[in-house]
Amino acid sequence: MRTQPVMKFEERIAWCKEQLEDPTFPTLREFKGRNGTRAPIVGNFPVWAPQEIAHAAGALPVTIAGGGSSVEIDHADSRVQSFVCSISRSTLELGLRGYLDPIDAMVFTSICDVARNLGGVFKRNFPKIQTFYLHCPQNVSSPAAVDYFATELRRFRRAMEDFIGDGITDAAIARSVGVFNEHRTALADLYALRREHPEKISATESYLLLRASQLMPREEHTAILRSTFAELEARPTRRRDKIRVLIEGSFCEQPPWELIEAIEDAGCYIVDDDFLLGPRWYDTPVKLGEDPIRSMAEAYVKYSVTSSIRHYGDRPRADHFAHKLKENRVDGVIFCAAKFCEPALYDYVLLKDVADQAGIPHLSFEFEEKMGVFETLRTQVETFVESILLFAD
């Protein structure tokens, strides 16, 4: 982190991979060692946690998105059945193994039935971690939704204040929103680069960079991204004979990086995805008004990205998806849902019809964190690519 030497791009990626494959959270342990109790670490289960407020409290907000393939589910099976997504099981496993010890609080939001109840399981199993549950309103067309969410956020603010034993000013929150906005802009630039020049940075590299961002201070990651762009521009590359695809369905649980690599190897440029990594939760950076809490609530209610884990009222998800297909000029869609992730599996049915109507071929499969063999998957993607490339006449 702060002590890190300047790394070259490839080294950086290798470093990110190391972080990802070490389930004991070395960066967090280091942070804790350096800051002790002065700065708490506030973890959250993916998506829509008010990280800005934790940041304003001087905490390090991090996203805990499962244990990946490096942690065997050993203890968590006794708490959670096998028919739920792996992220919920492995996140619990991390806790039961003590890897989450550096974390002081954990935030869960109402993204799905599983996440909701996982909050309850956490609360019981880890009395040392303060568990916080936030209801993100689903009735976003109701005028009352923004008020309601702002109240929820204020509740969270109070909890954070209790934590640090001090007040959190609006100005501090506004400043934090600014920090996150900068990161959001940098992420948007990264995606724009991938869309226009997919040969410059592979989706695997971009993914690893983003995964690492979830466990480090925003400011630092923004700086890394900014310095990366110059390096990428200078990369000598040749565009290959690949198809442009979009990945949809892995917003919460994240696929193993090898899976993304397998898709790319099988002949795809992944030009966009719906991974809700980093604070990519809103369509645009949060528009700051007078009351920063209210601005955050508005961002969630009015312009958060369309994803399967929320209801969108009169801004239907299907239209948004159709637009995304066009904007990215894709040859194909890969629906890639976490196994047992109901929100993704339901939306697949709606979205595949959208792709059909747009005449865009699609492929779907489910993944698990613990996947180790990508052969079947590669075969499927290859077949998919062949069906587009070999018969393109």
Add this chain to the structure above:
Amino acid sequence: MILKAEDLGYSSDVCGYVKNDIGLVANDMTGPFGKMAKPDLLVCTYSGCNTYIKWFEALAAHFNCPLYMFDVPFSRGPETHAADIRYMMSELKELIVLCEKITGKKYDEDKLKDILRRSREAEDLWVDILHSAKRTPSPFDAFFEAVFFMAPIYVLRGSQECVDYYRAAKAEIDARVVSGTCPIPEEKFRVVMEGPPPWPHFRTFWELFKTWGVVCVGSSYSKVGGIWDFGFRHDPERPLESLAEYSLECYTNYNLARRVEMLNRYMKEYNADALVIHSVKSCRAFSMGQADMREVFIHDLQVPTLFIESDLADPRYFSKAQLKNRIDAFFESLEHQRIVAGKTA
């Protein structure tokens, strides 16, 4: 129906209950009970189940009709957040306006009050029936019978038929008490049941318990559409507010801690010997966390707990042989312990 929905692309791993419905809708709205009408407005009130949201989104897309998402915040603790109630009341008011627009009729609060008054009456009777299971032997099976007894209070609540129904039901239970007839003639074990029944194999499932003389004295499934036995009633004097409160107080909308507390209360108040957790694959709203619940009961509360798995809608996940094996092993050891305890006592 489930297969029909899977044809449409629904995964074999998502809620079978929903697939049943979607399959029915895709089947030109024709199910075993005849044809349903096409809706003008869909209202989704999803107490504690996000799957409902997805379900109604799919229905709305299918019918191409408006969908009102009545949002019910998840219940996080015994205390009610004022903000939750406020939010739901403003939703209800929006819904009133919407309905007025669609039906062209004015909202009539007196009529609602009447409905709630009748609801209340039915609720009182229903609670009496539930409480009757406190007797030993129990005149009423609070799971296998309750799942049928509970239907009117969910779908006909507020109507006079509903009140009449519960009056008759109550009379029947009272008669059972007098005559000493019980659903399980020789009551050997009293259990509390957590989780929904495997509908397609309901009879078989019941038989597996009946052979061991098991009566269910409490169950959580009979509370998915409202929990009244701890005192909540619809209040005609505060119509909208009590509707909002009602929505919060449904079993699936309870967080795990509250669920554990409620089951434990049943264990004690109904003098039960064991807890049976029936974990269904379909329904994560129920099943996510049940394994943790099992830990609480077995290890912390020292309650003998049987954990079995199948599904509430998809017959493919029901394996009689396996269930029988587990149920037999469990009651076999309970019985054995009783005998041993009886000897040493």
Add this chain to the structure above:
Amino acid sequence: MYVAGVDVGSTATKAIILDENQRIVGRGLTHTGANVIKAAERAFAQARADAKSDDYEIGFIVGTGYGRYKVPFGNTQITEIGCHGKGAHYLFPETRTILDIGGQDTKAIKISAQGEVSDFCMNDKCAAGTGRFLEASASVIGLTLDEIGDVSMRSSHPLRITNMCTVFVESEILSHLARGKKVEDVLRGVNNAIAGRSVALMRRVGLDDEITFTGGVSRNKGMVTAIEERLERRVNVSPDSQFIGAIGAALFAWERTQKKVGAS
């Protein structure tokens, strides 16, 4: 007077005869095969022959195992969960946690100091991680069940096996071998994978000091080692480990003859 227990498992059928002092005097083991009744009779006849008990009266017979209702000559039946608990308690009285890996299912059983089952968990939806899984692995590699234990112990770099499906694991193994990986490393990987699942199952009932490993798979030394490593402690394995269910059944039968427990 003798008593007997017959454990009709999905894969193997076991029979045990005890004398009036609860000593094992006869054992029978046969493949269950297509005809459960025949298998039960075969195993029982073997045990009788082994006990040379042809002229003795067998006072009480308890059937257990998944085919327990098909033991035509049995007096009553008890689930294999109860029997494994009983049998393990008899051989290792200090045991509180039992792991039973049979041909088609894996069970973790918790017993009280008196040998009664107080909790159990099982994995029986799918043949993943059971004896069948090992059989399939052995057969793709071309080894017999008796060999795989020793071979796997030679491994120095166990591989990670990710597929738990008994059918798919075959192709995973083939692909490892095709890439030139060593047989022992593959087998060790298979053992580790099963051990991982089994330990997770045991954690559900709670891991206590003394653990006994029963069922046919406990005859595989490689599996025993894999589980011990995973748990970082030793587990009890009896030479009669595959018979423990049958022993338990026979003990129940003995109790019945002693009228210790009323008939059910």
Add this chain to the structure above:
Amino acid sequence: MISDETGKIIGRAHVATKIDLGGAAEKAVAEACRNAGIERSALAYVAATGYGRFQVEFRDLQITEMTCHAYGAHTVFPKTRSVLDIGAQNSRAMGVEANGRVRKFRMNDKCAAGAGRFMERVAKALEVELDQIGALSLKATDPTPISSICAVLAESEVINQVTEGKKVEDIICGAHYSITDRIIALLRQVGGEEEITLTGGVTKNMGMVKTLEDRLGKKVNVGPDAEFMGAIGAALLGLRRLQRVNAAAA
């Protein structure tokens, strides 16, 4: 499979795959050359497919088995719009366009139930030879479906049925129905309406073909070369590719 420049099949071979995938391919090609009566050096282009396609060192191109099976089926039965390939571990359903392109496909990647291995296991549990199950199944009068979805656990269920006195042919036929139902589910997901071609090892099992036809209520194509369909597709796609490469070079 060896094809000449007009797309006519002139040589074929069939070798059982063991652990050494590359070696098996080598043997098969040598034998196919012998069968075609040509020198090995006369082969202009080799397209490899199937599970071990990357192990075929002398290949020019590798194509997945799905693309190949579909293309093979398309060449043999040009009106085919759906192809079912049921192998030992995987079942695949493919929707094919008029030019032989795979439009959509589905495979059973989660669980081995619903593939050929299921039948192998049932046959083994019943102690019947695999090549007899087809004929036996056709004699069934009262088929009993198998409810277990697991290829492995199905065995014990089969055993149970035997003890309950069910006839072997009825059990086999019931097992066929169970697989068929899973396969038809796959098929429906790719929209299996029009002409259907069945490929893969399971085509050797007439009982399976019949239950499939019963359940679908129509005939399905089973070519004499059903087992070679993948190789045919690979040969012809290879030819196409070669012609294109040559055209580009000219």
